[in-house]
Amino acid sequence: MIKRTKGVTISQVADAAGVARSSVSRAFTRPDMLSPETVTRIMKAAEALGYVPNHTARALSTGRHGNVGLIVPDIANPFFPPLIQAAQLEADRSDFCIFLGNTEENPKQEDKLVGRFAGQVEGLVLASSRLSDERIRAHAGQLPLVLINRDIDGIPRVLIDSGSGVREAVEHLAQFGHRRIVYVSGPSNSWSNKQRRTAIKAAATRLGIVVETVPAVLASYNSGRNAVSAILATGATAAVAFDDLTAQGVLAGLSEKRVSVPGDFSLIGCDDVLGAVTYPALTSVSNRSTEAGRVAVSLLLDMLQSRAIRDVRYVLETHLVVRNTTTTAR
Amino acid sequence: MIKRTKGVTISQVADAAGVARSSVSRAFTRPDMLSPETVTRIMKAAEALGYVPNHTARALSTGRHGNVGLIVPDIANPFFPPLIQAAQLEADRSDFCIFLGNTEENPKQEDKLVGRFAGQVEGLVLASSRLSDERIRAHAGQLPLVLINRDIDGIPRVLIDSGSGVREAVEHLAQFGHRRIVYVSGPSNSWSNKQRRTAIKAAATRLGIVVETVPAVLASYNSGRNAVSAILATGATAAVAFDDLTAQGVLAGLSEKRVSVPGDFSLIGCDDVLGAVTYPALTSVSNRSTEAGRVAVSLLLDMLQSRAIRDVRYVLETHLVVRNTTTTAR
């Protein structure tokens, strides 16, 4: 049977070392203020007792928790894990901890999480937030906030410009002679979705190509698969999907309907999260989620240190990664 | 420019409502102790000032943080997101928050995270921990701990018994006439890896089948792919991989080498995280990670409430899910 040791406090260490509580505190936070002998004596006593500073108490008196929150809509979406990892790594470099929240694409849950985190983190990164501008502004009034893939004036933000990559995608299809294409859209309250749709329309118009939009509701394999009938009904010869997951679903749906890719139909994903693991390997718009995670946290820590709110707008460009799901129009 | 509002404290609310601080506190935590009129008066004042209780201060005096930690080795591994989601959902039902940590498969990082979390959570779930038994025991002495896929006496644990499914996998291959198979192993410090290897050997021995082990170092697409030459060199006609990701890598490697699956070679994954999205759809051992996450958190919350440490050993059975990567031995 394992038994729990109750916490050793600073007072016990102080008694053991024969000093005041304040000295123990200083031994840990500002050892330069104490004589070296006192520090070692305190440290020895602390070690012997197994003392470990109480994070909560420290946070209460200093107002510094040493953690930042990161909220994402869906951990299961392969777009986010690299972003999370990079954020964690960057936070780690400054001895900060990341608290991760998953909202299941649900604004109410997101709101709740932000409120819940607010008291225990020094700042927050909201990735692909599904909240309204108003709610985000309100939260930004409470604590330092950095946004990823959400463009709101006055709030520091890191934007992955899939526009550049999507433009290349449309040009790529145009070169292959496609004249009628489909955009398989994602979540309607997603900033990226809006951005991609806009970029596709603009590029297509410029090149004299017709674009139709087929909604896939969620960014997922199944909604992509379910969208296939609608896609084929448009008579298009190629599609660009909101993301790789959706594209993968479309790929599966097409194969079920005996539509060969790229022979009969060309397909392009977005975010390049699947690499070459689909069959055939998916042509996709590159992803900068790792940089986005890193930059967002770095920006946030910067704000915390300088206690200033900057109106930063950091844009990361993307490009088309050509693989095997695109070819000449039938 | 957004400006930050500094926190409203309980004293300000007390002054505004003309009551003592303790009454404000009670209005929020035990309103039944106060007269209804006082409660509404306090609530009105709190509302007007925009008061929100300070989580840290509360945690300091009550010792209850209202969060539990969840530490996983690799968020990017599709085995974990469903587990994380389920854990979060279960925690939510009791108004607990999940703090997620990612260790990048690194025991040192894991140790650090546990220490870091220890002060801010009431309990911890370690999923597929890469720590030594000693370290885990040491941590269990500090705070309530529940393990997933790690079997240590005296510490509550939830185990996904892939043994049952793996046994079915071997029997399935035996029925198809395979006499020589390979186990593509995973991380050496993974409990699941050990469990699976043992189960395969046992089942194979019983059925008179030869098993060779080829290591894939990490549980990943690339290590699976890189293991292919070694796999083929054994002369085996089928393989069981540590997990689906590894299997997917093997699948890709085989296809590169023009070895057709299942025609020339049969392949079985583990954890069934890819569903039917590979091509051909992967036969795999089912996964109970959702239940594992839910049960682990529920167990932990239970421990927190009853302040007792139970020696629970919760086992979840698995089964073979047959798809299209297995057939008669060549």
Added chain:
DNA sequence: GACTTCCATGCAACCGGTTGCATGTCAAGT
């Protein structure tokens, strides 16, 4: 040897809540 300086350390207030106990009030019981 007296006076200033500086450094190491202690004292006590503070962070923002919670909670056991004391106090005061009012209504019911006898």
Added chain:
DNA sequence: ACTTGACATGCAACCGGTTGCATGGAAGTC
């Protein structure tokens, strides 16, 4: 009318640290 008790509220200590200021002793200066 006096006791009793229930109930609403306030007081003050406490959770475990941090930090501005006071203090005392040793070293430095003339």
